[in-house]
Amino acid sequence: MDDAQKDDIDVDTQDNGTRSTHEKQLLQIQSEIEQMERENMEPKSWFMQGEVTAAKRPRNSALEVDLDFEHNAKPPPVDTQEMLVSLEDLMKKRIIEGQFDDVQRAPSLPSKPPRELKEMDESKSKKGLAEIYEEEYAQKTGLAPAPLTFSDEHKKEATILFKKLCMKLDALSHFHFAPKPVIEDMSIQANVPALAMEEIAPLAVSDAAMLAPEEVFKGKSDIKEETELTQEDRKRRRASKKRKFKAETAKREAKKMHQNAAASQSNDKSGKEDILKELRD
The missing domain is CATH 1.20.5 (Single alpha-helices involved in coiled-coils or other helix-helix interfaces)
Incomplete structure (x- = not known):
């Protein structure tokens, strides 16, 4: 060691004896910063350089470092004494009971639905070609619902049967009486009185005398717009205009x-x- 370095060490020791605690902490932090900067400037070790081959690192150096790397396969379970004993007991039990059946493989489910078999109607259609084109156009544009196929009919029938089954199960599973649900059905109700009463009119009377005033003198209908008129209405209006024009002329x-x-x-x-x-x- 040179005399100059000895003098610096002696000066530092003397200074440390006279410095305060805050100054000593600042000097310690400064020395740590200088050490970190020196480490950053020095070349990094092989396990801090990313992907490294065997030629770029010392021999057997990978055994000295705890490395984290991904496995392509799941690691096998560790053989413990408890696991070996349980397997031996299971094998002895199956040998005593005579169970030598293998595990049955689960059947693979089809990924695609089965193709629908369409029924071919060989009878001649009673509709004309224009009507067939009209129905196809209405179905494409959504103006008319598409006809039910064979599978759709089966689905509809299965849905009705499932609803009936659910209704019966609900009635059985409840502790109280469950009334039947209201099923909407179209019914035609005649606009007639509930009781047939005796008519006051005499038997010998004409049908004209029994008509109401609205049926005898038909009032003017509501005014229609130009888009609401039919072809017959336009012809009738044109003929009426012609008659009025001829009468005025x-x-x-x-x-x-x-x-x-x-x-x-x-x-x-x-x-x-x-x-x-x-x-x-």
Whole structure:
């Protein structure tokens, strides 16, 4: 060791004796920072450099370091004394009972649904080609529901049977009476009185006398828009306009002829008066 280094150490020891606790802590932190900087500047060890081959590290150095790496397969269970004893007991038990059956493999379920077999109707269709195209177009555009296939009918029937079964099971599983659910069904109800009463009208009477005023004198219907008119309504309106136009034209012509006749008569009368006046003079 040189004399200069000895002098520096002596000076440091003397300074440490005179420095405060805060200054000593600052010096310790500074020395740690310098040590870390030196370690960062030095080349890193082989296990801190990422992927390293055997040629880039010392021999058998991997045995000295605890490495974390991923396994492609699940590690086998560790053979313990308890596990070996349980397996031996299981094998002895199966040999005594004579159970030498193997584990049955579970059947693999089909990944795709089975193909639906469509029924071929060989009878001639009673519909025309235009009606068939109309039904196909209505089904594509969604204006009409698609016809039920053979499988759809089976699904519908299975749904109805399942509902009936659930209804019976619910009734059996309850401690109190469960009424039947209300099933909506279309029914036609005639608009007639519940009791058939005797009619006051006499037997010998015509049907015209029994009509209501609305049936005898039909009022004007509601005004329809242009888009609500049918082809018959447009024809009826056009014919009505034509009849009104012809009646008005004939009326104007008759009035014009009457005016012309009256004017001609007045002219003839005035001409006769003029001639008589001249003769008198």
